[in-house]
Amino acid sequence: MHARMMPTRRGLLKKLAAVATMPVAFRLLGWEQGAQAAIAPDGVKQYASIEEEFEGTMLRLFGDKTVDYNGTVVLTAPQMAENGRVVPVEVKFDYPADLAATPFPQRLFLIVDKNRRPLSVVFAFAPMASSGYAACNLRMGGTSPIRAVIEMSDGKLVGAVKNVNVVVGGCGG
């Protein structure tokens, strides 16, 4: 009995010790979440991928505000995408070094006009840690303009549009 109990008790003690030291290790490494308010805590609901028309997306996200396509945002995407499943898109934009006075970019929306769900991805930046670059691979159902819209901290919208020809569409949804 005694011989059989020992290993279990040792195992249990080991487990207890592991559980007890875990929070300490997390705190030491600075991993504890919840110490700081999350950026866009309800982002999943707010920026849900909904099946809708392109105009509906723009209205849902920006209301009656107009987007200023003034050339400060540079959108790089292939002119001709052979495969709509992977379309690399790159966005470069001005990011001020001093954030105290100037308005800074807060959100970046990547929208594919003719997809069933036009809103592809939203980047929400923390002011002090970000810098003017974002990239990802989009899926496209067919030939369509892609647009990158940036919401500044003062509510203004700047953006860029580029048309991408897709040979084989890759978007069932």
Place this chain on the structure above:
Amino acid sequence: MSDIGFVRIFAPAKVASGGPIRIRALITHPMDPVLRDAAGNVVVKEYVYVHTMRAYFDGEEILALFPGQSISTNPLFSFNIRVSKSGFLKVVFEDTAGGKYEGEKKIELA
């Protein structure tokens, strides 16, 4: 896919203080779209895709990202961050099936 949720973070090995550094975060994930037949009717609607990515540097959130379904399989997200100290960059992905996948990388100032 057996290796779903494998996270990999790419960052420069040595970093100058304050300067923007390019981070690339990759996750192995199918990113299922809704399946449709030729007529466009929904066949299978039980799809799984990553809906949130959050990046933390030393516990402080620096970027939140909300992808929809129209992101490629095995998504790779790139972004620039500015750091003034060495620390751990942690990236957490969440998908619609309730999966939570994370990876981390040490960023060291030169």
